[in-house]
Amino acid sequence: MTYVTGSHHVTLSVGRAQEDVDFHTRVLGLRPIKKTVLYDGSLPIYHLYYSNADGDPSSVVTTFPWAQAGSYGTRGTNQAREVLLAVPEGSLDYWAARLGEHGVAARSSEVFGTRRLEFAHPCGIEYVMVPQEGDPRRGYTGAGVPGEHAIHGLHGVGVHVFDADRMVEFATDVFFAKGGVEEEGDRARFRVGEASHGNWVELTGDRDRTQGTWRFGAGTYHHFAWNLDTLENQNAVKFDIEGAGYTDISELKDRTYFKSHYVRTPGGALFELAVTHNEGGWDCDESPEELGQAFMLPPQFESERESILAQLEPVEY
Numbered sequence: 001m002t003y004v005t006g007s008h009h010v011t012l013s014v015g016r017a018q019e020d021v022d023f024h025t026r027v028l029g030l031r032p033i034k035k036t037v038l039y040d041g042s043l044p045i046y047h048l049y050y051s052n053a054d055g056d057p058s059s060v061v062t063t064f065p066w067a068q069a070g071s072y073g074t075r076g077t078n079q080a081r082e083v084l085l086a087v088p089e090g091s092l093d094y095w096a097a098r099l100g101e102h103g104v105a106a107r108s109s110e111v112f113g114t115r116r117l118e119f120a121h122p123c124g125i126e127y128v129m130v131p132q133e134g135d136p137r138r139g140y141t142g143a144g145v146p147g148e149h150a151i152h153g154l155h156g157v158g159v160h161v162f163d164a165d166r167m168v169e170f171a172t173d174v175f176f177a178k179g180g181v182e183e184e185g186d187r188a189r190f191r192v193g194e195a196s197h198g199n200w201v202e203l204t205g206d207r208d209r210t211q212g213t214w215r216f217g218a219g220t221y222h223h224f225a226w227n228l229d230t231l232e233n234q235n236a237v238k239f240d241i242e243g244a245g246y247t248d249i250s251e252l253k254d255r256t257y258f259k260s261h262y263v264r265t266p267g268g269a270l271f272e273l274a275v276t277h278n279e280g281g282w283d284c285d286e287s288p289e290e291l292g293q294a295f296m297l298p299p300q301f302e303s304e305r306e307s308i309l310a311q312l313e314p315v316e317y
Contacts, residue, residue, distance in 0.1 A: 002236045004176040006195025007154050008225035008258070008274040009049075009060035010083055013073055015123035015218045017046050017065040017315045023122055024050040024061065025317060027102045028085075029145030031055070032292035032317055033282050037308060038064055038216075039255060039298060044308045045069060045216075046315070049292070052153045053138040055282045057227045057274075058198035059153030066218040067123070068313055073217025075124065077206040078268030080221040082158025083125060086132045086197060088139070091149040092117045095129055098145075111202075112184055124219045130155040135197050156189075156200030157224040159269045160212070164188050164203045167267030171201065174244045175271075192226065199226075203267065214270065223262065225272035231259065234275045238263075256298050257282055292317070 014020045024030045034049035045064050052059040061083065066072070075081060087095065092108070095117055099106045106119040117129040132152060139150020161167050168188065171177035177190045186205035193199050213220055228234035238261050242249060249263040257280045261273045282288075285296050297305055 002233060002240055003229070004193035004199075004237070005057070005227040005229045006193045006197070006199040007058040007156065008227040008272070008276075009057070009062055010154060010157065010224050011062045011064070011222045011272075012083070012121070012125055013066045013071075013216050013218055013220050013222050014063045014121060014125065015065060015067040017048065017068065017313050019122050020048060020063050020065050021315050021317060024048075024063075026143045027099065027104060029140060029142040029150060030061065031140040031142055033060070034062075034257070034286075034292055034296065035294070035315075036256075036296045036298070037301065037312075039253070043069055044311045046312060048315075049282075051140070051282075052151060053140040055291070056137055056153060057276065058195065059137055061154075064216060064222065065313075066216055071215075071217045073213040073215065073220030074210075075220055076209045076212030077160045077162050079160055079212030079214070080157055080224055080269035081126055081160045081204070081212075082202070083121075083127045083221070084155035084158055084200065084202065085127065085129050086135055086137075086152040086155040087129045088135070088148060088150075088152070089131045089133045092129060092131060094149045111187065112182065112189060125221060126158070128155075128158065132197060137197065152197070154198045156198065156202060157269065158202045158204065159267050160204045160206040160209070161267040162205075162207055164205050164267070167201075167203055167265060167269075170246065170266050174241050174246065175265075177201075212268070214264075214268070221269075223270035223272050225260065225274040228273050228275050231275050231277055234259070234261065234273050237273060256280060256296075257284065 030050035038045040137152040
């Protein structure tokens with residue numbers, strides 16, 4: 001029987017590398033766990049990884065800083081938009097104050113009966129903090145963030161859609177939506193997979209904006225990754241998705257730390273089917289204590305290390 005465990009990570013196209021590092025580590029207090037490069041194409045672009053204390057699947061935010069290459073995207077409809085982060089219950093006032101101290105504007109909202117905190121990455125990508133009770137994931141106490149307020153990990157993904165029905169159909173027919181669909185005004189949400197946290201998909205009906213870009217470009221969401229647990233299950237899920245007629249799905253990609261397929265959903269969001277395989281994991285090329293400190297390259301790029309580094313802007317953690 002095929003299944004999705006829960007979420008795995010989120011990947012964003014952001015602005016400048018140092019700006020991104022500062023936002024995720026010095027403002028949000030996340031742990032830097034990997035510094036490498038985009039594996040696709042010939043242009044050297046950083047791939048930066050941040051996580052909670054333990055680097056759990058469902059806790060990782062990764063970024064491609066595209067501003068250095070002069071590539072910018074457009075946010076719109078039929079596109080993943082919001083990075084939903086899970087924080088401890090009762091921590092929103094702390095985060096509102098902390099964000100303000102760092103010059104990040106934030107506002108409270110109430111969605112599905114829960115108070116939230118909305119703000120933005122310096123490149124414009126929307127972030128939302130959602131309080132959670134009983135979340136077992138361990139927040140990282142970086143940059144002075146106390147444990148009782150530290151970010152647990154992902155809460156899920158927010159997607160803006162022209163036609164929510166088609167996205168719900170995809171999720172309920174072939175992509176493991178659980179527990180039904182909850183609706184509120186122009187919003188709908190559902191869980192994907194078996195996890196008790198980190199696996200919400202929230203849809204916002206958006207017929208007024210133009211189509212958002214899907215290519216790499218600063219200021220836009222690139223993809224949301226789901227944890228398929230094993231390579232055998234991953235292959236079976238891919239087979240089932242294709243069998244249902246959703247054939248816009250990639251061949252298997254080896255990302256060193258995990259292996260992945262990518263599928264374009266009817267709502268425009270790109271979903272990744274990821275598996276942290278036996279040879280992978282964040283500590284396959286660095287010790288757990290040294291994660292994120294060295295510049296790591298896949299073997300096929302190692303001979304070009306000096307040339308690649310010369311084309312990348314320096315960053316400090």
